[in-house]
Amino acid sequence: MQRYVRLYGTRSERLLADARSMAALGPCFGYDLYQLEVDFLVRDEWASTADDILWRRTKLGLRLSAQERREHDEYLQGIRKESDAAVLNQWIVLT
Structure with a gap:
């Protein structure tokens, strides 16, 4: 909880x-990185890669094992595929 307040300030309420x-x-992807935070970063902060989240935004890459980092990356790839499919479906409906 303290990490959220330190990193996100008043936005932690929205998180x-x-x-x-x-x-x-x-x-939990490891240490104290949970799906809710990852989804928040993707949705509200436009984070798009595991490196962006783990090294630049949260610095939790220092604390996660290689396996935990891989699992986090796989999750983000899944989100990206779902997002791409949703955009494509929306484009098809509009045309």
Whole structure:
């Protein structure tokens, strides 16, 4: 919680708005990087790569194992594919 306030300031309220329990944070990628934070960074901060999140924005790349970093990257690749498919579907509907 302190890390969120330190990194995101008043935006941490938006990050944690609907989280009422640890389970609401989603899966943990390692250390204290949860899916909720990753989704927030992708949606609100336009983070698009694992390196951007792990090294530039959170510095948690220093604390995650190679396996945890790979799992995080795989999750982001999945988000990207879903997002690309949604954009394509929206384009098809509009044309």
